[in-house]
Amino acid sequence: MGKRILIIDGHPDPFQDRFCHALATAYADGAKHSDHEVRRINIAEIDIPFLRTREEWTSEKPPLAIGKAQEHIHWAEHLVIIYPLWAGTMPALLKAFFEQIFRPGFAVEKELGKMWPGLLRGKSARVVVTMGMPAWFYRVFYLAHGLKSLERNILRFSGIGRISETLIGSVEAISDADRKKWLTKIQLLGSKAQ
Numbered sequence: 001m002g003k004r005i006l007i008i009d010g011h012p013d014p015f016q017d018r019f020c021h022a023l024a025t026a027y028a029d030g031a032k033h034s035d036h037e038v039r040r041i042n043i044a045e046i047d048i049p050f051l052r053t054r055e056e057w058t059s060e061k062p063p064l065a066i067g068k069a070q071e072h073i074h075w076a077e078h079l080v081i082i083y084p085l086w087a088g089t090m091p092a093l094l095k096a097f098f099e100q101i102f103r104p105g106f107a108v109e110k111e112l113g114k115m116w117p118g119l120l121r122g123k124s125a126r127v128v129v130t131m132g133m134p135a136w137f138y139r140v141f142y143l144a145h146g147l148k149s150l151e152r153n154i155l156r157f158s159g160i161g162r163i164s165e166t167l168i169g170s171v172e173a174i175s176d177a178d179r180k181k182w183l184t185k186i187q188l189l190g191s192k193a194q
Contacts, residue, residue, distance in 0.1 A: 002036035003193040006076035010083030010094035014044035019130055019171055019179070020082050026183040027080055027128075030190025039072050048096045058104050066100045073101065078124045078193055079160070081150075084171075085131035085138070089146030098154050107158035118159025125155055126194060128166045128186065135169030164194060 007028055011020035024040065031038045046065045051057050062070065073079065083090050104110045108117040129147055131138055138144055144167070151163050166189070168174075168182055 002031075002034065004037045004075055004077045005031050005039070005080060005190075005193055006072050006078070007038065007040045007080045008082070008097075009040065009042045009044070010081060010090060010097070012044050012091045012093040014042075018084075019168075019174075020084055020128075022179075022183060023128055023130070023168075023186050024080075024082050026187040027082075027190035030187035031193060032190075034191040034193070036190075036193050039076070041069055041072060043091075043094055043097055046097070048093055048100060050096045051099050057099065058110075062100055062103060066097075069097070069101055070106050073120070074106075076123065078126070079155075080126050080128065080190075082128040083130075085129050085133075085146065088142060090150060098150075102154055102158050118157060121159035121161065123160045124162040124164075125160050126164045126166065126189065127151065127155075128168070130168045130171045132172050133169055135167035138167060138169065 007024050009021060009024040011018050021042075024042075028038045028040060046069070047063070048066070049063060061067075083094050086092075089095070102108065105119075107120055109119065111117075127147060127150060147165060147167070151165070155163055166186070174182075
């Protein structure tokens with residue numbers, strides 16, 4: 001029996017030639033061909049306001065598009081988050097998306113003083129990050145700090161337990177042959193819902 005998979009394409013540029021968009025499509029194709037159910041959120045297509053106060057985050061009702069995204073996340077068993085590394089971390093629009101989505105009462109308990117407040121237990125995730133630098137350099141020199149922040153402070157904090165990661169480095173210099181290899185690898189991960 002297939003899994004319910006939500007792909008979050010976190011590239012804020014709607015230009016379809018972006019590698020992140022191709023990776024999201026490859027994962028979706030692999031998953032669909034293996035009878036997994038797939039839904040997709042494209043950050044570039046959503047109007048995402050930035051939160052400016054704690055009161056907005058804790059008390060205000062999220063915008064309609066964010067509410068729909070929350071429904072997709074609630075439905076999913078496995079999340080796939082794909083984004084380019086910008087200034088050492090995820091693009092600001094994707095961060096704004098997560099701040100809007102992972103609100104008290106949806107992703108975490110309303111009483112934030114609890115030690116383990118996460119409400120999204122039982123879900124797994126894969127994070128795919130593209131970057132201009134070599135992936136090993138990001139891991140060794142920068143300790144993958146932006147990625148670790150997403151995993152620890154957003155995903156695990158909200159209860160998502162099994163998190164895998166794929167880092168694709170030197171994307172500006174990648175050959176067509178290597179690009180195809182990456183797309184094939186991501187498609188295979190989609191077929192296995194990993």
